[in-house]
Amino acid sequence: MxxxxxxxxxxxxxxxxxxxxxxxxxxxxxxxxxxxxxxxxxxxxxxxxxxxxxxxxxxxxxxxxxxxxxxxxxxxxxxxxxxxxxxxxxxxxxxxxxxxxxxxxxxxxxxxxxxxxxxxxxxxFPVRFTPQYARLAHRVQAGDLGAVLSISGANNGRLPTARAWFTDPALAGGGAVADHTVHVADLIFGLFPEVDASEVFAVANRMLHPQREAETAGLVSIRYANGLTAVIDCSWSVPEHYPTWGGLTMRLITETGTAELAPFAEHLDGFAEADRSPIWVPHGTDLDAAMLDEFISAIAADRQPTPSGRDGLRALDVVLAAYESIATGQPVTVGAAE
Missing domain, CATH: 3.40.50.720 (NAD(P)-binding Rossmann-like Domain)
Structure with a gap:
């Protein structure tokens, strides 16, 4: 191919x-x-x-x-x-x-x-391809956990200095909110594929990196059509000297207890005496490779790959509503913001 x-x-x-x-x-x-x-x-x-x-x-x-x-x-x-x-x-x-x-x-x-x-x-959206997420989605959709009442998610990372355009709102479409909200929003849609987000309230600031034009920290609250509520921390809050880029986590509060997802937690750690620095060696599934395998396999089989373009639109709608909310200080209906 x-x-x-x-x-x-x-x-x-x-x-x-x-x-x-x-x-x-x-x-x-x-x-x-x-x-x-x-x-x-x-x-x-x-x-x-x-x-x-x-x-x-x-x-x-x-x-x-x-x-x-x-x-x-x-x-x-x-x-x-x-x-x-x-x-x-x-x-x-x-x-x-x-x-x-x-x-x-x-x-x-x-x-x-x-x-x-x-x-x-x-x-x-490579995080969709973690084995842990597949198991969580199966349990949620099978009803094993009872009704999911709320979700708290975080996608935190370093300031993306390797490419200057990430902090240029004209090219990036925003800053940390655009960059990091979409991953967790997509994971929630993957858990509830038939449930739409209905309303978003968000706040953001540049306190972590005030020299940047784009916002570098944000908190996005989402209400869904089935009554579920979710909060996403989407900040560039990981310090430059931290041994890895950052991470993503989700915690579900359900009728029967809690369930947690931490797809980037699998690693070996230690301390390098030679340069007095921490060691972080990740292991587990190569999510980029798994995502590309889905893309190539779907093309070969002439079927829709997942996540689709429509999935991407649903996540973008949450981001656009978040920016409208940040600008107005009010909750915003999802799909109403351009």
Whole structure:
């Protein structure tokens, strides 16, 4: 299968490229338009492709002329729509990095383009592929835990300094709220696929990194149509010297007790005497590889990959409502914000 990568702008792009490079059933090339305009020291372009060990072309037109079966869109969030629509028009299935877009109109533009072209669209939510989450979803949907009353989630990480655009609201669609709310919101939708979010109230600030233009801390409260309530801490609150990037956790309060999810907790730790630093060695499922396997398997079987583009839209709707709430100081109906 021929798979193209559009842009190394996102920090996940290099990892996806390395996974695709190592698959015997995949031929992968990349393009990275605009890499010369990035901040000094940010990797990209032909040099990064050669370091990873995949092919490279200079433009999106050249990549699409290669006639890929599928394309992975890992450009800046505000550029997802244009890149995904071009890929779909060329007949390529699309895996789009999260958030799906920065506006509802652009997310719908991606979805409509893929549907009209007859290609599959998947949103990149790798945490869906943890074995622990699969077991939790099965137990929730089987009713083993009774009714779920509330959920508290946290997706905290370091300030993403490797790519300056993450803190540029025009390119990222916001800051920490856009970057980290969507993962937990998607996991909740995965637990309750038929239940819509109805209302959001959110607060945010720049206290952790006041020199940044975008918000660097946020708390998002969500009410769902079935009465469930959820709160998501979506902050860039992990210090730079911490031994890992951060983590994601969820706690469910149910009729029968509590259930917890911590997909990034599996690790070996210790202390390196040589440089007096902590050691953190993760182990367990490679979530990026599992997500790409779902994408490739779904394309081969001509079925909808999960999470879909519509799943990406549902998570984006929560984020857009959160920003409207932050701006107004009031609860906002989900789907009403643009």
């Amino acid at each position: 021929k798979i193209g990568i559009i842009s190394f702008a996102h920090t996940h792009a290099a990892a996806y490229a390395a996974i695709l490079r190592d698959r015997p059933d995949v031929e992968c090339i990349a393009t990275d338009p605009g890499h010369t305009t990035r901040a000094a020291g940010e990797s990209g372009g032909r040099e990064l492709a050669e370091q990873i060990g995949i092919g490279y072309v200079d433009t999106i037109d050249e990549l699409l002329a290669w006639r890929p079966d599928a394309v992975v869109v890992t450009s800046e969030n505000a550029r997802h729509a244009d890149d995904a629509v071009r890929a779909a028009a060329a007949g390529a299935h699309v895996l789009c990095e999260k958030p799906l877009a920065t506006t509802r109109a652009d997310a719908l533009r991606i979805i409509d383009a893929c549907e009209k072209a007859g290609v599959w669209l998947m949103t990149a």
